[in-house]
Amino acid sequence: MRILGLMSGTSHDGIDAAVIEFAPDGDGLTARTLFHDSTPYAPELRARLVAALPPSPTTLDEITRLDALIGRAFADVAAAAIARVGGVDLIVSHGQTVYHWVEPDTGAARGTLQLGQPAWIAETTGVPVVSDVRSRDIAAGGQGAPLVGLLDGLVLAGRAGTPAALNLGGISNITVVAEGADAVRAWDIGPANALIDAVVQQRGAHPAGYDADGRIAASGRVDEALLRVLLDEPYYRLRPPKSTGKELFHPEYIAAAQRRAGTALSTRDLVATLTELTVRTVADAAREAGVTELFVSGGGAHNPVIMDGLARALAPVPVRRTDELGLGGDEKEALLMALVGWCTWHGLPASLPSATGARAPRVLGSITPGAGPLRLPEPRAMPRFLRTAR
Incomplete structure (x- = not known):
């Protein structure tokens, strides 16, 4: 089909x-x-x-x-x-x-x-x-959300340890596959590129509208005062299943955080700080879940500052792209939609209660x-x- x-x-x-x-x-x-x-x-x-x-x-x-x-x-x-x-x-x-x-x-x-x-x-x-x-x-x-637990659970099935798949789009989401009744868990971690892109677009920092190859972040310095304020976001303390989006993480969110931190950062330092926010929140989630290998997809997988930061923060856990699984990172979400449709067409549930928190599969x-x-x-x-x- x-x-x-x-x-x-x-x-x-x-x-x-x-x-x-x-x-x-x-x-x-x-x-x-x-x-x-x-x-x-x-x-x-x-x-x-x-x-x-x-x-x-x-x-x-x-x-x-x-x-x-x-x-x-x-x-x-x-x-x-x-x-x-x-x-x-x-x-x-x-x-x-x-x-x-x-x-x-x-x-x-x-x-x-x-x-x-x-x-x-x-x-x-x-x-x-x-x-x-x-x-x-x-x-x-x-x-x-995230529905990607369906695809990740099938692709990672049978791997040793506790493998996980991470998608870095506007929002970061993770799927963790372990043994047991609730073998597949998935949830939205927080902003991946959403806040970074908002700053780049708002300040006209790059014609593409995003931090291409992480060059802006690499040229800046992380502001620890602002990072502490950002990490104090209540969403991060909610237990999975959970989901979020740009309803929470938008340009005014950044401005309010800078006011609370008493900072007015340059574009380079602000992008560097928001990039580190992505690294910290993802690494914290992966460590807490006991992840033993991490496969990354989405636009953020092309950002070496994020990828290198995750590799350092999670060492010795290997951090690789989903391409190594035969799953192109840039096509993964469209493939997920096709898989959801295949399930729907054949009368099969595509939602996983252990990932979304629903009462039962639907x-x-x-x-x-x-x-x-x-x-x-x-x-x-x-x-x-x-x-x-x-």
Whole structure:
């Protein structure tokens, strides 16, 4: 079965697409990547999207327009990907998260909103679309995130010790795989690139809008006073399962922290301090979980300041990229969406209560029919592992 996974993460920079061919492999599954690409948002669309994000005010008029415009952008990416591979059986679109409602005192998730109307994708391609993949888990008492525990648990199954997978997008999340009833645990740690990118974009420090190759951080010095204030964030003391996003970690959050610390840092020193915040919070989480090896994906995996900092902080625990598992770090989230869709199509739950905190596993998402009749196969057994191939 060929499935196109579409994903735009908390960096809000564009749309990742991956066409995955799934095939049975004994009591497991093989996932072969046929195509992968990343398409930046048009600058004017990205500017409108960023302007509508909290804590900025917005309107229902703008939300409606963005839902259609992002849906059309996803549809264009889907059509281009399908043309490259000659057809797919299913599309799974995560859409663009614009708000993740979490109660600050209890850490309970109450709702989530992803824009990118799936009807545009179905109408453009004629292919059925699975979307809104987080809401059912939240309705079942879960966080709705991170869902990547499903993929990480299957890929890391059978490895010795306590392996873990770390994704460094706008937010850092970790999956820890150990022995026992709750073998797979996953949670959002805190900001990975979200605060760093916010400073770089706000101050025009790099035309790409992020700290390319960690050069800005490498040229600055960590301010320990500000770092202490940042590390005092109550979210870090919540116990997993837990999730967070740019609703908490946004530009005004940085400004408020600097006021509390009594600092007004240069761009270089501020980026260096925020980069160290990512290293410290991830290393603390990995050590507390007893991680014995760590595999890293996402944009932050390309930042040598973060990667070298994690290697030093966690030594002798090896810190490597997920590419060594045959899982390209830049395509991982689109592959996850394809896997979620494969589960939904076959009547299988894709949420893990030990990772999200839901009352029980749930089949995720809603299906928008394509051009023809909608025919679902009989449910099948959950795969016990996943092998990746190219």
